[in-house]
Amino acid sequence: MNKLDIIVIFLPFIFTFFYALIFFARQQINSKHYLSNLIYSFIFILFINLYLILKFFNLFSSQQVFYIVFVYLCSSFIFMNLIQIPISSLQAKILKIIFKDPNLTEKLILKKYKSSNVFEERIKTFLFNKTITIKNSLIILENKKILLFYTFLKFLKKIYNIKIS
Amino acid sequence: MDQIINILIYIFVYVFAHLIFFRLFNFNINKIFIVLLAFFASLFILIYTNSYEILLNLVSFNIFVLSFYILFPGVLNNGPALVIIDLLVKNKSIKKKKLKFLFNKNEASRVVRNRLRLNLDSNLILKKKNKKLLLTSKGKAIVHVLHFIAKFFKLKTYE
Numbered sequence: 001m002n003k004l005d006i007i008v009i010f011l012p013f014i015f016t017f018f019y020a021l022i023f024f025a026r027q028q029i030n031s032k033h034y035l036s037n038l039i040y041s042f043i044f045i046l047f048i049n050l051y052l053i054l055k056f057f058n059l060f061s062s063q064q065v066f067y068i069v070f071v072y073l074c075s076s077f078i079f080m081n082l083i084q085i086p087i088s089s090l091q092a093k094i095l096k097i098i099f100k101d102p103n104l105t106e107k108l109i110l111k112k113y114k115s116s117n118v119f120e121e122r123i124k125t126f127l128f129n130k131t132i133t134i135k136n137s138l139i140i141l142e143n144k145k146i147l148l149f150y151t152f153l154k155f156l157k158k159i160y161n162i163k164i165s
Numbered sequence: 166m167d168q169i170i171n172i173l174i175y176i177f178v179y180v181f182a183h184l185i186f187f188r189l190f191n192f193n194i195n196k197i198f199i200v201l202l203a204f205f206a207s208l209f210i211l212i213y214t215n216s217y218e219i220l221l222n223l224v225s226f227n228i229f230v231l232s233f234y235i236l237f238p239g240v241l242n243n244g245p246a247l248v249i250i251d252l253l254v255k256n257k258s259i260k261k262k263k264l265k266f267l268f269n270k271n272e273a274s275r276v277v278r279n280r281l282r283l284n285l286d287s288n289l290i291l292k293k294k295n296k297k298l299l300l301t302s303k304g305k306a307i308v309h310v311l312h313f314i315a316k317f318f319k320l321k322t323y324e
Contacts, residue, residue, distance in 0.1 A: 001217055009224070024318060031319040063168040067221045070172075074228040081235050086315040086322050088246060091280045092307065093322075095289060098298050099308045105296045106281060113277045118245050119268050123261070126249070128321070138258040141250070150250050156240045160187055164243055164251045 008064045012049075012071035019045040019076055023083070035129055038083060039145060042076050088125070090118070172222045176229050183233075195237045203230045245276055 019041055026037040049072055053065055060068075085092050097113075098104055123139075126132040131143040141147075157164060186192045207223040239247075248271050252264055259267075284290045289304035300308065315322050 005217055009220070027319045031321065034318075034320060062166055063218060063221055066169045066172070067225055070225050071228050074225075074232045077232050078228075078235060082314065083318060083320065086311040087320055088244070090244065090276060091283060092311050094277070094280055094284055095300060095304050095308050096311070098290060098300055099305065102297065102299060104298055106292070106298060107296075109281060109298070110278060115269050115275070115277075116265065118276060119249070119265050122245050122249055125246075131250075132253065134261070135258075137260060139253065139261055139264055140258050141253045146250060147254070150247070150254065153240065153247065154251075156236075159184065160240060162240065162243075164247060 004059060008060070008068065012068050012075060015045050015049050015068075015072045016075040016079060018048075020079055033129065034083070034087070035131075035143075035145070038080055042080070045076075046072070168218050168222055172225050175222070175226050179226075179230065180233070193237070193241070195234055197234070200230055200234050203227055242279070243271075243276075 022041040022044060023037055026041055027034065030037070049069065053060065053068060057065075094109065094113075097109065123132070127134070129143075131141070131146055133140050133142045154164065183194055186194045204227055207227055211220055211223060245268070248268060249264070252267050253259065256264075256267075281290075284304070285292065288301055289307065291299045291301055293299055314320070
């Protein structure tokens with residue numbers, strides 16, 4: 001193994017670290033659009049990644065090129081999920097509720113967190129991050145980026161024979 | 166190029182095996198045990214072969230297995246956000262009242278009960294004799310980590 005081989009092993013993780021840094025910087029400037037920050041930071045680093053690969057193309061083998069891109073995509077996916085958990089995971093939210101109030105019982109939580117509350121909260125979140133808008137009392141899906149995730153999940157659910165509704 | 170084909174075959178075999186087990190035997194092999202097994206098997210192969218090409222393939226394979234492990238609960242469970250998006254895709258513009266009605270009709274409306282059960286089953290919460298719920302040390306650690314992530318990245322969590 002030469003020096004370049006060792007660098008290649010760590011390169012996708014270094015790119016993911018820079019992805020996290022850029023996302024962090026964007027969040028300090030504007031924390032309202034976290035989803036856009038998450039996606040644009042990812043695309044920006046992906047372009048840098050591809051640019052560097054093209055620039056030094058003759059130094060890398062085809063396997064190394066595949067490795068750098070593939071591992072960056074997977075580790076970025078893990079990072080995106082890590083960011084999503086505190087925002088949208090209900091399982092994590094239940095843990096936080098119990099942490100804040102240790103006197104809660106299962107009945108009390110279910111009473112406090114009825115389906116209508118869950119619905120209202122999700123609508124509030126969607127309105128805040130501009131996924132939906134309300135025009136003339138009608139709810140309209142505004143953010144088309146979310147449709148990418150939706151289509152991907154729907155495709156997987158179809159393969160695994162899991163129905164959404 | 167052969168090595169790229171190899172890793173694509175490993176990944177395809179893993180996903181295909183998962184799909185077969187899930188659809189035919191109703192068994193989810195996507196468990197932390199499998200992730201760890203893949204990791205330790207890779208470590209063993211790596212020590213045995215001492216090959217750089219295999220190292221790259223095994224890192225790729227392991228990170229894919231980890232990503233798949235994270236992705237699959239989202240495929241398996243219908244979260245409330247996904248159900249709302251699905252209803253909005255099916256009904257291009259809809260009144261809030263009707264959307265709420267359709268949401269409440271859906272299985273996802275019982276999501277809190279399901280997630281609470283999941284937390285109890287994974288030993289993140291303990292039920293005391295007086296029916297009060299308590300976080301286990303594992304649960305507390307998760308809350309602290311998530312709190313740190315939210316604070317560090319300035320994430321709005323709607324509490």
